[in-house]
């Protein structure tokens with residue numbers, strides 16, 4: 506085992522969950538690690554680095570501007586802060602206190618999640634529209650455009666839209682409606698890559714700000730994210746995140762990020778996002794990973810991952826369980842393996858088996874999304890031949 510982990514008394518686990526935050530995100534490609542390590546040896550002003558990031562992200566997402574944030578959740582907080590304050594320094598100073606200005610964000614009730622705390626943290630008040638008929642088992646209807654329409658008022662600051670392949674009404678319709686009311690739309694698309702085309706398709710709806718996670722499929726540093734969109738809003742987010750312990754006479758932010766005519770009186774003080782700072786190594790790591798992601802180089806991994814899953818299925822023959830591979834439909838996403846346990850024959854639940862796997866040797870963390878219906882999920886992103894074999898062997902021991 507690595508002497509580094511030994512020194513700190515740590516033992517690595519086998520991650521069969523994919524890029525989940527609890528286990529440290531996605532594996533960074535060697536080129537990303539090397540870029541971060543190289544960056545550590547130099548000093549470059551952070552403003553300048555974010556100026557470079559701004560251009561690269563703008564090109565990648567076909568937007569006016571972009572920013573590297575400390576994760577997608579941080580991007581949501583910064584995006585909300587930008588929408589709430591704009592270039593108004595007094596507002597920046599008062600956030601998350603929004604007394605005296607519009608602070609409501611409209612969101613579909615069915616799109617609410619634990620992540621919307623990140624938006625509320627900036628001072629936004631969420632105003633729910635629609636119902637959740639399908640999950641409550643009470644009906645068949647989803648959120649409808651008219652329900653958004655009637656929610657706009659003078660107190661509305663923005664719209665929060667959480668994107669998934671199943672989201673309704675379509676983002677483009679919500680954007681058109683919000684713009685008709687003069688209100689920007691903040692899109693949480695944290696986990697909506699791949700497909701690569703989503704880098705530009707989501708922003709092509711006219712959405713004002715879009716966030717992506719940098720530590721998921723982009724495979725950048727776990728604590729990185731992308732905020733992309735309208736130049737004035739990105740600039741406001743930038744100002745509210747950066748260290749502003751600088752003389753106003755000397756402050757010269759990248760012109761692509763901050764239009765200084767908008768902040769004639771000089772910079773505000775440290776803003777709401779000061780705690781969400783991003784290290785120079787993280788910025789370079791994210792930009793390097795974004796290049797790799799865009800190039801399509803990750804696609805060759807899909808075939809290898811498929812073979813890893815086959816190997817696991819092979820190792821699980823003759824046990825009280827059934828294996829089902831969910832193929833990569835777009836050739837970009839990872840294939841997944843569902844292992845449905847026969848809980849009756851086993852006399853144990855999937856939760857119990859999952860716990861035993863986590864606590865065993867080696868410790869194994871299968872995906873936990875379908876435990877309630879008796880299944881372990883295997884995500885191959887972090888697996889190789891050896892860990893796949895160890896995983897199959899441990900599952901076989903547990904269910905024998």
Ligand SMILES: *Cc1c(COP(=O)(O)O)cnc(C)c1O
Pocket residue numbers: 526575576577578579620667693694695696717718719720729730
């Ligand atoms: C993962 C995720 C986030 C948070 O992303 P981080 O980069 O970990 O901050 C936010 N929203 C959704 C929908 C996510 O799936």
